[in-house]
Amino acid sequence: MSRANDFLGMVEALKNVAFPTAIVEATADEKLKICLTCPHGKNGNRCETTAKHVSKVTGQTITSTGGCGCSFTLLHRQGRKKCHLNRW
Ligand code: SF4
Numbered sequence: 586m587s588r589a590n591d592f593l594g595m596v597e598a599l600k601n602v603a604f605p606t607a608i609v610e611a612t613a614d615e616k617l618k619i620c621l622t623c624p625h626g627k628n629g630n631r632c633e634t635t636a637k638h639v640s641k642v643t644g645q646t647i648t649s650t651g652g653c654g655c656s657f658t659l660l661h662r663q664g665r666k667k668c669h670l671n672r673w
Pocket residue numbers: 619620623624625626631632633651652653667668669670671672673
């Protein structure tokens with residue numbers, strides 16, 4: 586993912602926050618539902634860069650990396666940047 590693409594995604598997100606549409610908000614809701622089930626998104630506000638979760642198989646605590654650190658408000662209202670873990 587290039588920085589230019591990230592920048593353009595941020596511009597798109599800011600436009601969509603300022604001028605929301607039904608389709609963008611519906612898509613954002615769907616992405617948020619997925620993120621809230623992810624160890625990186627449990628705080629409900631942003632994609633944490635690292636997250637801890639308990640393995641259902643081993644019961645051990647696992648530290649996962651790969652979250653982007655972005656605010657959900659912006660991340661979910663643009664179409665250029667994808668989930669780094671390919672969940673959406
Ligand atoms: S963007 Fe991806 S990695 Fe980040 S919280 Fe959402 S589903 Fe998890």
